[in-house]
Amino acid sequence: MSAGTAPGGTAWRLEIYDELGSTSDYCIAQAGQGAEAGLAVMARRQTSGRGSRGRDWQDPGGNLAFSVLLRPAGVDGAVGLWPFVAGLAFHGAILPWIDDPALLRLKWPNDLLLAGRKTAGILIESGSDATGRWLVIGFGANLRAVPSIAGRALACVADYGTAPEPELVARGICAELDRWQAVWRDRGFDVLRTAWLERAHPVGTRLVVRGESGQLEGSFVGLDAQGMLLLRCAEGVKRISTGEILLLDRDAAGASGGTGT
Incomplete structure (x- = not known):
């Protein structure tokens, strides 16, 4: 100690x-x-x-x-x-x-x-x-x-x-x-x-957001003033407050899990 x-x-x-x-x-x-x-x-x-x-x-x-x-x-x-x-x-x-x-x-x-x-x-x-x-x-x-x-x-x-x-x-x-x-x-x-x-990861990185209601795919736009993730989807830019994020770019695919406290 x-x-x-x-x-x-x-x-x-x-x-x-x-x-x-x-x-x-x-x-x-x-x-x-x-x-x-x-x-x-x-x-x-x-x-x-x-x-x-x-x-x-x-x-x-x-x-x-x-x-x-x-x-x-x-x-x-x-x-x-x-x-x-x-x-x-x-x-x-x-x-x-x-x-x-x-x-x-x-x-x-x-x-x-x-x-x-x-x-x-x-x-x-x-x-x-x-x-x-x-x-x-x-x-x-x-x-x-x-x-x-x-x-x-x-x-x-x-x-x-x-x-x-x-x-x-x-x-x-x-x-x-x-x-x-x-x-x-x-x-x-x-x-x-x-x-x-x-x-x-840079703006434009392709992401998948998995949540309780399903998943969204789009590109990373940035963060809003409250820290929510901004995701550009086919329907426009969406604000994400929670979810599991997966990177779709080849070098980052599957980069979830593995550490904890």
């Missing part, structure tokens, strides 16, 4: 465990006991990790399983915009370890791709208790190894650069979270949106 503080930002308290069921579940449990914002939890091995849409996450070891507890208020309370803060922070923490920075891209709303294949994902959960609202952000990344999951195109950092120690990435995420929260508070979401788009 170790501790750390980011000067001028959140009073981060980094706890490192050899094994946990889920770093996010641990943070949620601590929130229920009144833990303050800034709790950051990393597990060297995670036995019950989970990804988006209820998927299990297989942990082959040597990868990142990391979650943080925050208690947002004011502008920070806009939970729907946190995927952009978290995504930018995650991108910034992984980028130094990639040989070709152009290969690392954000995919709406919660994924990181390497050469079109998923290498990292984010899971955001929120709630409230007697001490107020809480937000738990889980970060999972394939650093050294890729889990074997049939039908999914996955990548790890080691394939495209140098696999860092998970603790270095965890500390980098904390620092980057402070950085992008400050940008959000001081300069507004438009600046975040611009920064996110600069790091995302």
